[in-house]
Amino acid sequence: MQTKIPYPxxxxxxxxFYFIGVTTGKSSIVKVFPLWMKVLGREExxxxxxxxxxxxxxxxxxxxxxxxxYDPLSLGAxxxxxxxxxxxxxxxxxxxxxxxxQITDEVSSISKRDGRLEGHAKDPISSGASLDAIIGKDYFxxxxxEVLCFGAGGSAIATLLHLINKKDKGDRPRRFxxxxxxxxxxxxxxxMVGGLKTDIEIEYIQNSDPAxxxxxxxxxxxxSIIINATGMGKDTPGSPITWEGKFPExxxxxxxxxxxELDFMHxxxxxxxxxxxxxxxxxxxxxxxxxxxxxxxxxxxxxxxxFNRLNEVASTVRAR
Numbered sequence: 001m002q003t004k005i006p007y008p009x010x011x012x013x014x015x016x017f018y019f020i021g022v023t024t025g026k027s028s029i030v031k032v033f034p035l036w037m038k039v040l041g042r043e044e045x046x047x048x049x050x051x052x053x054x055x056x057x058x059x060x061x062x063x064x065x066x067x068x069x070y071d072p073l074s075l076g077a078x079x080x081x082x083x084x085x086x087x088x089x090x091x092x093x094x095x096x097x098x099x100x101x102q103i104t105d106e107v108s109s110i111s112k113r114d115g116r117l118e119g120h121a122k123d124p125i126s127s128g129a130s131l132d133a134i135i136g137k138d139y140f141x142x143x144x145x146e147v148l149c150f151g152a153g154g155s156a157i158a159t160l161l162h163l164i165n166k167k168d169k170g171d172r173p174r175r176f177x178x179x180x181x182x183x184x185x186x187x188x189x190x191x192m193v194g195g196l197k198t199d200i201e202i203e204y205i206q207n208s209d210p211a212x213x214x215x216x217x218x219x220x221x222x223x224s225i226i227i228n229a230t231g232m233g234k235d236t237p238g239s240p241i242t243w244e245g246k247f248p249e250x251x252x253x254x255x256x257x258x259x260x261e262l263d264f265m266h267x268x269x270x271x272x273x274x275x276x277x278x279x280x281x282x283x284x285x286x287x288x289x290x291x292x293x294x295x296x297x298x299x300x301x302x303x304x305x306x307f308n309r310l311n312e313v314a315s316t317v318r319a320r
Contacts, residue, residue: 006062029290065086172199179240253280
């Protein structure tokens with residue numbers, strides 16, 4: 001008996017990798033992707049963006065997943081911004097969810113293997129690899145810094161999961177604080193990590209006033225890591241803090257985005273000389289995130305040597 005397909009499907013004539021986001025055409029991946037396919041010997045694979053509204057209609061997400069599930073040449077997708085909403089809408093359409101997807105209730109990778117539609121949450125791997133490259137070994141033991149994370153979505157939770165899973169105490173902060181505008185995302189984050197055993201003190205603060213965020217940030221010890229995981233400065237305008245907010249001395253300001261207005265990053269850059277702030281944008285996270293998902297969808301082993309090659313190629317596009 002033939003499976004009844006619940007949505008109109010476009011039958012592709014070439015292998016297609018999808019990018020499900022908000023403003024996909026503005027991403028550097030448009031230029032990077034074909035260069036990577038050349039390195040991988042998969043130049044026949046093309047990239048296609050699917051732009052959805054933030055918190056879009058569940059049927060929009062289900063239709064996108066159905067296209068991948070039922071069209072043979074629709075290979076898979078990377079999902080940004082909609083990782084939680086997409087899985088909430090289409091969980092029943094997946095045949096397999098990896099452990100991180102089950103913990104975080106999100107998918108950043110949609111792939112197919114042996115006829116099964118698989119969902120993976122790659123952010124704990126991607127954000128973790130990026131953070132490790134930024135801070136090095138024993139950072140928290142060396143500095144006494146803590147983590148303040150504006151935003152409590154999938155990327156933020158993934159960063160905490162990575163730190164919780166660190167074996168050595170010196171690689172774990174004493175405290176990790178979420179600040180988010182909506183209580184719902186905080187409740188979700190608490191539910192995700194509430195059952196995990198950890199010695200990290202986790203705080204959840206609901207606040208939408210940037211001036212209050214300024215005061216919270218100023219209470220953190222030197223060398224703390226201050227993260228913008230809100231999407232503000234890219235998907236929505238503004239910053240979680242004001243221009244009056246003072247970063248802790250020798251703080252690491254980590255902007256998860258690499259494109260857009262990037263207000264938070266510019267606020268941090270203004271304090272490089274006065275407060276010795278170290279500023280990191282989301283470019284390395286971008287490369288880790290994409291290469292992890294492409295490896296999952298195209299079924300190849302992402303060795304350190306291959307990652308370095310792909311990063312090198314991507315950097316030539318960024319330099320231009």
